[in-house]
Amino acid sequence: MEDEIEIPQYFICPISLQIMKDPVTAVTGITYDRESIEHWLLTAKDATCPVTNQPLSRDCNDLTPNHTLRRLIQAWCTSNATNGVDRIPTPKTPLNTTHVLKLIRDLKVGPLHFKTLKKIEALADNERNIKCMAEAGVAKEMAILIVRCFKENRTMGLEETLKILHLTWTATPEIRLLVNESSDFLDAVTWALRHDIENHVMVKTHAVLVLKLVLEVANSKSLERLTLEFFKKIVRVLREKISQRAIKAVLCVLIDVCPWGRNRVKIVEAGAVFELIELELEKPEKKITELIFCLLAHLCSCADGRAQLLKHAGGISHGL
Known part of the structure; x- marks a missing residue:
């Protein structure tokens, strides 16, 4: 009509x-x-x-x-x-820096913390608001908050914090310093991957997406000190097949860190070759297949990687 x-x-x-x-x-x-x-x-x-x-x-x-x-x-x-014409509602007043800074202050007030976090998440629903939040330093506040959750072993609000950080991420000098001055931030994001809480699928998906951004600004020293335990947690995301977005992000992360230090060997030791073959045998979408073969090429450049490929029955029979 x-x-x-x-x-x-x-x-x-x-x-x-x-x-x-x-x-x-x-x-x-x-x-x-x-x-x-x-x-x-x-x-x-x-x-x-x-x-x-x-x-x-x-x-x-x-x-x-x-x-x-x-x-x-x-x-x-x-x-x-x-x-059949729907009425146009009166639009909300656009978000401004003053409002964002007030929300950041409210985050630090105990009784208002979670309510404020939900408000920020709700406001991050369009490009303009996200840009305003990024310029006001919301990403840095979310990064600090994730580290606090990690140190206090507190998961309430973790999903919202990771989601907001992913949306507002800006590789500012402050963020780069936070990533590279200690392992706390990287450890905190990785810590979020191990929880099987009620909303664990979204928590882990956002955590992997943030992790991809974090490692893009990590310096060589940070990339070379990645541990076997770190890679085991990452490979677990492939095993659990949490979501398509998470799988793609993990594959990109592993490809990007391969050249640094002994990362290739650690990734193989974490069981990645087996999981990659299993994932490919399920005939995933083209983009995932491309990433799988790219990562396998990196891992099979070392003897341990080739050995793991040959151990899997599907490695040779399917031309992997």
């Missing part, structure tokens, strides 16, 4: 070609739906107005809410409700 209704042209966002839910006007005078233009400004190679091609600032705060147009759109939707 809605498809048959003629929608006023000035209600339509020039980018999404959909009815605008939160119309905002750029300095060029063109109105867009906030989500569409903010995504454009955050991802486009050149920050220009899509309609006029004039330069725009990437600062989303330069966009002015068009309250008059939004009310007209809401009124039109209400009047066409009988024709």
Whole structure:
């Protein structure tokens, strides 16, 4: 029914070609739906107005809410409700740095801690909010919080903390220092992989995704001191087949750390070759297969890796 209704042209966002839910006007005078233009400004190679091609600032705060147009759109939707048109709700006020900093302060207040953590998780639902959180230093606070959970052996809020850290991760000098100055942070993220708590699938998936980001900024010294126990926990994720995202992240992690120190031998000792063959025999998606063969090539460059491949009945019979 809605498809048959003629929608006023000035209600339509020039980018999404959909009815605008939160119309905002750029300095060029063109109105867009906030989500569409903010995504454009955050991802486009050149920050220009899509309609006029004039330069725009990437600062989303330069966009002015068009309250008059939004009310007209809401009124039109209400009047066409009988024709199947849903009313556009009044948009929430965009997140700003002041609000984020207050939330960070509230995290440190015991009674408010978990409630604040849930608020931050709920707000991390769009690119603009995530960017604002990243710029305000949320990732560093989440990293510190994970280390605290690890040292206190506390799992409440662990899923939310890992998820927020993954979403807001920015490789700032502070984050790099936190990763490389001691093993606490890496140990804390790895610790999250061993828990079989109620929400363990999401906890472990987010932990592996964070781990991938952590190792991307780790220096050579940190990569060379990875332990056999570390690799056993990582390989366990492959054995448990927690999720497709987790499997891909683990494979990427293992490929990336192979060249450092004795990591190849440690990965083999952790039982990775057997798990990789078992995983490939289940005929996974193409991307996973590519990663499996890439990792096997690394591991079979050492004698122990080749020996483990030959021990598995499927290693030769399936041409692995």
